[in-house]
Amino acid sequence: MKKLLTFLLLAGITFQTNAQQQLKPAASVSAAGFSPERLKRLDSFFNEAIKNGYAPNAVTFIARNGQIVHHKAYGFSNIEKRIPAKTTDIFRIASQTKLITTIAMMMLYEQGKFFLDDPIAKYLPEFKDIQVLVSYDKTTGKIETRAPKTPPTIRHLLSHSAGIGYGTELDSQLFGGSMTYLSSLDAITTEEIVKKVAKRPLSHDPGAQFTYGYNTDVAGRIVEVLSGKSLNDFFQDRIFTPLGMQDTWFYLPPSKADRLVELYAKPTMESPITLHASESNRKFPIAGKQTLYLGGAGLVSTAADYAKVCQLILNGGEFNHVRLLSRKTVALMGRNQIGESEVWDRHDKFGLGLQIITENSRYGDQASVGSLTWGGAYCSEYTIDPEEKLIMLVFTNVSPYAYYGEFVRKFRILAYQALE
Incomplete structure (x- = not known):
């Protein structure tokens, strides 16, 4: 344990100092440190998954030292129309939005706009009288x-330790139904969602x-308050345009709408893959009122575009000859912020916007201790491994998805086993 804690305290020192400014195809897979023969196991895995009805499609992206060694598409972006998947397909990335919102927050942090231990209520007064649920x-x-032992802070928000959950038993009583947390076709705003969150009692004391x-999502609203911009405009002006991310949006321009993959469901392993039942979840990027900028769930992207965010973190805050964050801030994001608590049953820790793979991990498999990861509800995931100077992403769009855990973890296992 002492060894682990020491590593987590020092997390960030292995981030690249010679930042890779662009992601380019490797001159050869072997030169990048991968076995060409072993990488073929990825082809076998995804082709079999699609053949057996376990997945509709997949797009992969693996890069080491900025050299792309695997970027492929499998299956169909639309099964009914038999449209072959492409590496340029656009996916709903749900909670992978959270890292980008965290980056936005930390950019404002570096401007001296707030301290991590500032109460949320300092910037969002609706949280002034927030309570903790007793019964x-x-x-x-x-x-x-009852009143919380300590008020929820920005640090609590970015580490998911504030006591703010998703759907609770109280939502129907308080608001007449469940709250939006993934998408909406209606004319609602993040401000409205956050004001509802402030009316719910916390599930436990902040930090517990x-x-x-x-x-x-609350953090995204703070970005808007502190910057004077919508979250959409902040992302586009301060993150996406500087990094050269042309395919990441809350809502797609009409010229890109036909690249959005279809959304499917597979609730059990025995279930066939079917169209998702929610029109909102299927259509929100290209339909509806398009007024909701959810900092926790709202973006769509390509694997190659999101890889730029992963490379930015691996580089210690710099990419495309642009520095968004200092290396010390990125190191802070990769340090344990939840104490003795763990991320679900994974035996991992959480920093600021990032899950941290520990030596006791039941989720990270071969990933180096200190690697960073997270995914999205529609089944997409990234891993950033500073020790191996490696990023890897896999995208599909299925929810609910009984095959989710196998899909993302077997991809990661097969990527690591191909390392020379």
Whole structure:
């Protein structure tokens, strides 16, 4: 444990000092440190998954030292129309949005706009009287709350330890139904969502444990308040344009709409792949009122575009000859922020916007200790391995997805086993 804690405290020192400014195809797979023969196992895995009805499609992206060694598409972006998948396909990335919102927050942090331990209420007054849930009687509807031992802070938001979860039993009583957390075709805003979050009691005292939820959506609203811009405009002006990310959006321009993959569902391994039942989740990037900029779930992107964000982190805050964050800030993002708590049953830690693979990980498989990862509800995931100077991403769009864990972890296992 002492060894692990020491490593986590020093996390960031292995980030690249000679930043790769562009991601380019490797001169040869072997020169980049991969076995060409072993990489073919990825082809076998995805082709079999699609043949057996486990996945509709997949797009991969693996790069080491900025050299792309595997960027392929498998299956069909639209099964019904038999449209072959392409590496340029655009996917809903859901919670992979959270890292980009965290980057935006840390850019403002570096401008001296806030301290990590500032209470949320300093910037969003609606959180001033936030309470902690003590009990809830579903029969009578009686809710008992108390004041938190400490107010929720920005650090709590970015590490998912504020006590702000996703759908709770109270939502129907408080708001007449469940709250939006992935998408909407209606004319609602992040500000409206966040004000509802502020009316719900916290599930526990801030800092007590890891609880995944609306935290980063609240952080996205803070970005808007501190910058005076919508989250969409901040992302486009301060992150996407400088990094050369032309395919990452909240809502797609009409010229890119036909590149959006279809969204499917596979709730059990025995279930066939079918169209997703939610029109909102299927169509939000290209339809509806398009007013909701969810910092925790709202973006769409390509594997190659999002790889630029991963390379930025691997580079210690710089990419495309642009420095968005200092290397010390990126190192801070990769340090444990949740104490003795762990990310679900994974035996991993969480930093600021990033899951940290530990030596006791039950999720990271061969990933080096200190590697950083996260994914999205529609099934997409990235891993950033500073020790191997490696980034890897795999995208598909299925939700609910019984094959999710096997899909993303077997991809990572097969990528690592190909390293020479």
